[in-house]
Amino acid sequence: MxxxxxxxxxxxxILDQSQLPMQLAYLTCASVEELATAIKTLKLRGAPLIGVxxxxxxxxxxADYDGPSHGLEAYFQRVKSLLASTxxxxxxxxxxxxxxxxxxxxxxSAHQKELALCxxxxxENMYAEDIKINQAIGEHGQALLNEDCNIMTVCNAGALATxxxxxxxxxxxxxxxxxxxxxxxxxxTRPVLQGSRLTVWELMHDKIPLTLITDSMAGYTxxxxxxxxxxxxxxxxAANGDTANKxxxxxxxxxxxxxxxxxxxxxxLSTLDFSLSNGMQIPVEERNPEExxxxxxxxxxxxxxxxxxxxxxxxxxxxxxxxxxEKGVIEKPFGSELKKLKQS
Amino acid sequence: MxxxxxxxxxxxxILDQSQLPMQLAYLTCASVEELATAIKTLKLRGAPLIGVxxxxxxxxxxADYDGPSHGLEAYFQRVKSLLASTxxxxxxxxxxxxxxxxxxxxxxSAHQKELALCxxxxxENMYAEDIKINQAIGEHGQALLNEDCNIMTVCNAGALATxxxxxxxxxxxxxxxxxxxxxxxxxxTRPVLQGSRLTVWELMHDKIPLTLITDSMAGYTxxxxxxxxxxxxxxxxAANGDTANKxxxxxxxxxxxxxxxxxxxxxxLSTLDFSLSNGMQIPVEERNPEExxxxxxxxxxxxxxxxxxxxxxxxxxxxxxxxxxEKGVIEKPFGSELKKLKQS
Numbered sequence: 073m074x075x076x077x078x079x080x081x082x083x084x085x086i087l088d089q090s091q092l093p094m095q096l097a098y099l100t101c102a103s104v105e106e107l108a109t110a111i112k113t114l115k116l117r118g119a120p121l122i123g124v125x126x127x128x129x130x131x132x133x134x135a136d137y138d139g140p141s142h143g144l145e146a147y148f149q150r151v152k153s154l155l156a157s158t159x160x161x162x163x164x165x166x167x168x169x170x171x172x173x174x175x176x177x178x179x180x181s182a183h184q185k186e187l188a189l190c191x192x193x194x195x196e197n198m199y200a201e202d203i204k205i206n207q208a209i210g211e212h213g214q215a216l217l218n219e220d221c222n223i224m225t226v227c228n229a230g231a232l233a234t235x236x237x238x239x240x241x242x243x244x245x246x247x248x249x250x251x252x253x254x255x256x257x258x259x260x261t262r263p264v265l266q267g268s269r270l271t272v273w274e275l276m277h278d279k280i281p282l283t284l285i286t287d288s289m290a291g292y293t294x295x296x297x298x299x300x301x302x303x304x305x306x307x308x309x310a311a312n313g314d315t316a317n318k319x320x321x322x323x324x325x326x327x328x329x330x331x332x333x334x335x336x337x338x339x340x341l342s343t344l345d346f347s348l349s350n351g352m353q354i355p356v357e358e359r360n361p362e363e364x365x366x367x368x369x370x371x372x373x374x375x376x377x378x379x380x381x382x383x384x385x386x387x388x389x390x391x392x393x394x395x396x397x398e399k400g401v402i403e404k405p406f407g408s409e410l411k412k413l414k415q416s
Numbered sequence: 417m418x419x420x421x422x423x424x425x426x427x428x429x430i431l432d433q434s435q436l437p438m439q440l441a442y443l444t445c446a447s448v449e450e451l452a453t454a455i456k457t458l459k460l461r462g463a464p465l466i467g468v469x470x471x472x473x474x475x476x477x478x479a480d481y482d483g484p485s486h487g488l489e490a491y492f493q494r495v496k497s498l499l500a501s502t503x504x505x506x507x508x509x510x511x512x513x514x515x516x517x518x519x520x521x522x523x524x525s526a527h528q529k530e531l532a533l534c535x536x537x538x539x540e541n542m543y544a545e546d547i548k549i550n551q552a553i554g555e556h557g558q559a560l561l562n563e564d565c566n567i568m569t570v571c572n573a574g575a576l577a578t579x580x581x582x583x584x585x586x587x588x589x590x591x592x593x594x595x596x597x598x599x600x601x602x603x604x605t606r607p608v609l610q611g612s613r614l615t616v617w618e619l620m621h622d623k624i625p626l627t628l629i630t631d632s633m634a635g636y637t638x639x640x641x642x643x644x645x646x647x648x649x650x651x652x653x654a655a656n657g658d659t660a661n662k663x664x665x666x667x668x669x670x671x672x673x674x675x676x677x678x679x680x681x682x683x684x685l686s687t688l689d690f691s692l693s694n695g696m697q698i699p700v701e702e703r704n705p706e707e708x709x710x711x712x713x714x715x716x717x718x719x720x721x722x723x724x725x726x727x728x729x730x731x732x733x734x735x736x737x738x739x740x741x742e743k744g745v746i747e748k749p750f751g752s753e754l755k756k757l758k759q760s
Contacts, residue, residue, distance in 0.1 A: 226632075257724075260708065260717070262606060262630040262631065262632055269716070272718055272721050276718060276721065282721070283723065284717055284722065285723070285725075286606040286607050287606065288603075288631040289664070289725075291667030291670055292729035320632030320633070320636075323634065323667060326671055326674045330670045330674070364604065364612070364628060365628075370711065371438065372604070373616050373628055374437050378627045378628065379628045380627050380629050380637065381629075381630075385636035386639075
């Protein structure tokens with residue numbers, strides 16, 4: 073299994089996803105600032121992975137701190153704020169930082185070395201847990217699928233978006249092991265092409281049959297009767313089940329509904345945000361217009377054209393057939409079912 | 417007004433749209449074979465323009481013919497077949513070739529020079545007619561729009577897709593003259609990017625306010641209440657109103673319906689194919705997978721990834737609010753209304 077983030081010589085190594093599928097290269101982040109830049113520039117992406125990588129970043133920062141001990145707590149807060157500011161939509165980031173803060177507050181009177189070790193252990197635990205969570209999501213999700221399934225997905229909710237195995241691709245992997253997957257339709261996912269670059273790479277690596285399409289072909293492919301289910305990941309799920317995910321997910325959900333195709337979200341419970349009653353309250357990140365105007369330095373449109381570049385959209389709960397979590401498959405009404413899960 | 421195709425020194429000049437928006441360059445087609453290649457490789461595209469350009473190609477071929485006069489008719493048929501084989505979906509191509517054949521058959525006993533002149537006149541007439549038709553489409557279409565309209569469109573159904581003014585963009589132009597256009601949402605239109613390259617260029621040239629989005633952002637933009645109408649062109653309309661147009665059009669129609677937004681097709685009557693009772697019978701062109709795997713020589717995905725690359729999709733008549741033609745706006749039931757129009 074490919075490691076997406078790890079420590080080496082007290083520095084963080086991250087798999088540089090911006091170079092895939094052409095190169096499998098690791099980037100060294102020698103400081104938490106370098107990690108923050110890597111997250112902002114999508115060298116490392118995927119809601120669950122962003123959370124765990126931020127946890128590793130906190131551990132590194134505290135280990136490297138060389139100021140007076142009375143300044144440590146303020147420094148921790150600065151590190152937390154820096155990492156929290158990298159991406160606004162995926163809630164796993166904030167969840168992971170809160171979890172690290174709990175360890176910090178419980179242990180911050182300890183010697184700095186011991187504290188740093190505790191934080192690093194917590195990050196490593198989160199890494200290992202994430203893989204187990206994904207495998208559980210995979211198991212629960214595959215049970216929803218019949219033989220010879222044609223699945224459509226968008227973006228990359230795979231091993232590369234997590235610590236391994238993946239959420240939506242975890243379901244597809246678990247189904248493929250049982251020979252349930254006939255074909256995966258991969259939407260290329262403009263503007264950053266996580267589908268054609270990352271999901272294609274992962275599925276070809278695992279020898280799972282796939283066909284690549286542009287995002288604009290998803291509806292037509294469904295209308296031809298070639299899709300049995302749509303499965304995507306999630307960046308944040310509100311208390312009522314409304315789900316923020318990669319831009320284009322909402323369109324897939326509407327198109328799936330129109331074509332009577334089940335639409336599934338696969339995500340760990342850390343994606344849930346019970347503080348938001350509905351999806352309208354989820355902040356949607358808008359990114360640099362150049363992501364649409366240019367591609368790898370090639371000008372695609374006029375340099376001064378006005379651009380709208382939301383990185384995510386929000387799919388209302390009515391369009392979601394079920395949410396696949398590590399604790400099981402949640403069906404409607406999502407509000408009460410999610411609440412039960414929280415209390416369980 | 418920019419000329420998209422014209423004669424110069426007995427050769428055809430075409431505006432090379434593959435170089436837009438970076439360069440406004442003309443390509444010389446010295447033979448009908450060169451024109452056929454230019455159409456196949458999308459240097460010249462747009463259903464109405466393909467038809468008129470093919471008519472010019474026929475005129476050039478007959479003028480240049482230097483074989484025995486008894487071979488002229490067989491040669492005409494070869495030229496017709498060659499041009500008809502360039503693109504299978506847009507029906508205007510076949511309509512234009514039929515129209516040229518009528519002139520050829522009526523005049524083919526005339527001297528070759530006279531015949532060539534008649535054919536050239538017919539092509540020039542078609543060119544001039546197309547502009548008038550587009551202006552009539554624009555007039556009829558703008559009447560459907562209120563003040564401060566936000567319009568979404570896909571691909572390029574503009575001056576570049578026609579002999580001038582455009583179909584969907586003709587409606588937008590006519591509405592803009594009356595200050596009815598607040599903003600045009602331009603879908604970039606993967607894989608060939610006719611939206612971000614051509615429609616952006618045309619609208620900026622005319623100073624009509626626009627915002628560029630990826631195709632995957634169309635649904636989210638509609639869900640935000642930022643779209644008052646969707647208007648697209650058409651490549652072929654079946655007798656019942658089912659419409660083939662650029663891939664992604666069907667998705668826009670479904671998304672518009674879900675969001676209670678009117679969805680309009682703007683097209684000349686030459687786009688109608690009464691020989692097909694419904695859209696299932698429209699042949700949908702599949703193009704080279706490299707259009708999705710690569711962009712201007714840059715590898716976007718793995719070189720051996722399986723790809724589905726339909727250039728068009730079919731929107732069922734139920735999803736279409738109205739079809740805007742040069743003879744007026746057609747509403748449901750399309751079957752009988754289109755039939756009336758044919759007989760009028």
